[in-house]
Every structure is written in C-alpha cells, then in structure tokens.
Amino acid sequence: MRLWTWKFAASLAVLAAFIVDAAWRGPDPFTGRARHFLPYADTGVASFLFLLVVLYVFSHFGQWVHRRLKRWLRLRGEGVRT
16 A cells, blocks of 8 residues: 555645644734634534544544555565564
8 A cells, every 4th residue: 555645645734734724823802713724624514624634634543554554564574684
C-alpha cells in the first residue's frame, strides 16, 4: 500500500486549508464575527467535509502503519534481518 496517493495528498491539502483558515485570522475586532478565507466555512457542509477529510487521513495513515508493522513482524518471525 502506498502512503502518498493523489487522494491522500488532496485530503491533506484540504485539511491544511481548513486548519489555516480557522487559525490564521481571528474574529473581527468590531463585530466579533469570524473571518474566513474559505467560502461557507461556518456552515454545516464545511464541518461535515472537515470531518470526512480527518477520518480519511487518519484511516489511510493507520492502514499504512498497520501494513508496515504487519510486514515487519512477519519478516521478523521468519528470521530475516531488516
């Protein structure tokens, strides 16, 4: 299993965009409303997309780590030095 697929890279880019958008600019000093670079960042659609992206990134990375660990344990059990 390859770690760096196009979907994983795109998901990391979207995740980074959401995090930067949330942390880069603070609220407006006069009105207190949030300021965002991404359109519709305060809607339920954006939060749902953020949740999907986070779950995909964690799942994909977890599967990659699991396969690497499983392969390493199998090779170690066969007596092959790594």
